[in-house]
Amino acid sequence: MRQQDQVAYLERMLGMVKTNTRDDGPGLSHTRVEGYFDPAQYRREVDVLFRRHPIVVGHSAQVAKPGDFVTHDATGQPILIVRGSDGVLRAFLNVCRHRSATVEPKPCGAGKRAFVCPYHGWSYDLTGRLLGITDGSAFGDVDKSQHALRPLKLAEKYGLIWVVPTALADGENAGLDIDAYLGAVQPDLEGWTMEGWQRHSFEPIVKNMNWKLVIDTFLELYHFRYLHPSTVFPLFLDNIATYEQMGRHIRIAAAKRTLTEIESQPKADWRILDHAIVLYSIFPNTVLTYTQDHCGIFTSFPISPEEAVLHFSVLISPEEKARKPESYWEANRNLFASALVEDLGIGETIQRNCHTGANRQQTFGKFEKALGWYHAEVDRAIA
């Protein structure tokens, strides 16, 4: 985030404290409650958002070395991601080209030279090429070059891995221009220098909630005072936050209680992460929360119209990790996790109550405008 933007955000938030105002949008916004359970909309979201858009499926730290691999099924497509001996990261459908068995059953591994299908032993190298057909004479006419693992578009940047979970046609390019997709948030992600950060923790959390309700919980600070009084609210000023639409993505800065100390310091030294967290909603299903010393990554995946799995992980720079004891990072993760329990507990009540007929639509106040933007973007994308 450019220094001038950091100063501008900090000034805006200081102004809100002084005048007791909020970063209000022009009016109310809404989303229909059916959007959280309608099977037709759900199908459309999976087909468009989770098949045609770049989805964060992991972090570079998980596959740092040649031969490291992870598998990922949460988009609904079985994905195998592996770093080749050339250092290049590639993604494939984790589906054998013989009779469609799952090739690699493990969630992750290291030192791989080849993938061998457990059903009849066909083998593939780290670039997906079909190496060997067992009892090959029975398959005399099979053209091996036409039976490589089916590649997927992949981009690896800023410590994150994005994949578009749709099978590429023969000969189609597997490159993915993630910078173009990120648009206005690209310089920020580049500036936070998350490449090379280590993964401190990862947990999948399954909830009876539509996958978008999980994202909703991150898009406003209004609820902190009421829902998180003893977890994260003590760290933050009450609903002092800036919200900005950046193409299809959203940037939010949320002021910590230390914000008011900043005025005594020269502006050249103002650093937003010293007094706020900066949060990005990366369309369609990822939230990144940058703090002084780590990044929380939250990715929401649909299981069914009314079930989702949230992948929650924490990335830390190696320097910061060395500087602070493990107990510090554990306490930090636990704080995040406790707030999540509160958020997702409420979310499950919302999911159930959407069926009651009490509300035809959810009402978003002026300072909940990011929710309006987010749902409008989903609607636009699946229209």
Ligand code: FES
């Ligand atoms: S299905 Fe993989 S070798 Fe037969």
Ligand SMILES: [Fe+2]
């Ligand atoms: Fe929350």
